[in-house]
Amino acid sequence: MLASRPTARAAAAPAARARRAVRVVSFAQQPAATAVAANKASKPALTNGVIFRQLFDGASSTYTYLLADPLSLEAVLIDPVLEQAERDLEVVDGLGLNLVLTLNTHCHADHITGSGKLKALRPGVRSAIAAASGAAGDVQLRDGDSVPFGALALACIATPGHTSGCMSFYLPPAAPGAAGLVFTGDALLIRGCGRTDFQGGDAAGLYDTVHARLFSLPDDTLVLPGHDYRGRTASSIAEERALNPRLTKGRGEFVALMAGLGLPYPKQIDRALPANLEDGARFPYE
Numbered sequence: 001m002l003a004s005r006p007t008a009r010a011a012a013a014p015a016a017r018a019r020r021a022v023r024v025v026s027f028a029q030q031p032a033a034t035a036v037a038a039n040k041a042s043k044p045a046l047t048n049g050v051i052f053r054q055l056f057d058g059a060s061s062t063y064t065y066l067l068a069d070p071l072s073l074e075a076v077l078i079d080p081v082l083e084q085a086e087r088d089l090e091v092v093d094g095l096g097l098n099l100v101l102t103l104n105t106h107c108h109a110d111h112i113t114g115s116g117k118l119k120a121l122r123p124g125v126r127s128a129i130a131a132a133s134g135a136a137g138d139v140q141l142r143d144g145d146s147v148p149f150g151a152l153a154l155a156c157i158a159t160p161g162h163t164s165g166c167m168s169f170y171l172p173p174a175a176p177g178a179a180g181l182v183f184t185g186d187a188l189l190i191r192g193c194g195r196t197d198f199q200g201g202d203a204a205g206l207y208d209t210v211h212a213r214l215f216s217l218p219d220d221t222l223v224l225p226g227h228d229y230r231g232r233t234a235s236s237i238a239e240e241r242a243l244n245p246r247l248t249k250g251r252g253e254f255v256a257l258m259a260g261l262g263l264p265y266p267k268q269i270d271r272a273l274p275a276n277l278e279d280g281a282r283f284p285y286e
């Protein structure tokens with residue numbers, strides 16, 4: 001029942017943390033990022049109990065997500081894109097939020113992360129990525145970690161397969177009756193999934209991890225992918241479990257399908273991978 005589910009706020013409570021022995025990733029020892037006093041009189045609209053914006057980069061068809069705790073106004077950006085750093089900060093500042101963290105779902109091959117530039121523009125902001133990605137980041141995440149922002153927290157779910165270091169971020173329902181949100185990067189796309197032909201890609205592993213770790217989330221959880229190439233914005237766990245044309249296949253058929261995709265390599269791969277391994281820190285890149 002919806003009402004009996006723990007909310008994200010409750011999940012971040014110290015007692016709950018201790019019971020589950022979750023490693024709570026701390027990034028609070030850094031000075032807080034400078035809050036820009038924007039229009040404090042107006043309250044940003046909430047989506048499922050949280051401040052939420054889906055931002056798009058047309059060149060790479062990448063979604064960047066802004067999430068913030070409505071009480072503390074602490075904000076995180078998931079999968080920021082280098083060329084959109086100023087745009088992202090305009091949205092953050094316009095809503096009067098305090099950006100504390102950038103998170104990457106994986107070491108991207110098609111665009112350079114905005115983490116390095118955002119950190120340079122906002123000293124005090126920190127970056128995080130899965131340790132298994134091999135990429136630099138102030139915080140190295142592991143499966144099961146809890147990433148707090150204000151009174152809310154994202155749960156880290158390792159979802160390797162597109163790359164060996166892919167991680168999804170799950171925000172449990174942030175208010176009674178609200179749906180949870182899961183940021184799946186390129187592990188689970190709307191009616192699709194990430195390719196598995198480079199960076200430690202593993203089709204069988206992706207199939208297993210999506211079925212075991214993502215399809216086991218509550219049905220109404222909103223699926224928020226890292227990309228969409230056809231204008232779609234969101235899905236749900238129930239929809240993808242029932243309708244995803246790749247992942248509803250049997251495991252063997254899925255592996256064969258992925259081996260035969262024959263997709264061209266991303267145009268920016270030779271530029272993006274080395275830059276992302278160093279957290280996009282040495283921008284501007286050629």
Ligand SMILES: N[C@@H](CCC(=O)N[C@@H](CSS)C(=O)NCC(=O)O)C(=O)O
Nearest residue numbers: 109110186192193194195263265266267
């Ligand atoms: N044409 C784009 C790259 C398109 C692509 O390969 N997308 C990846 C995610 S970014 S590495 C993917 O996994 N696609 C899955 C699919 O089925 O298309 C470019 O050149 O950047």
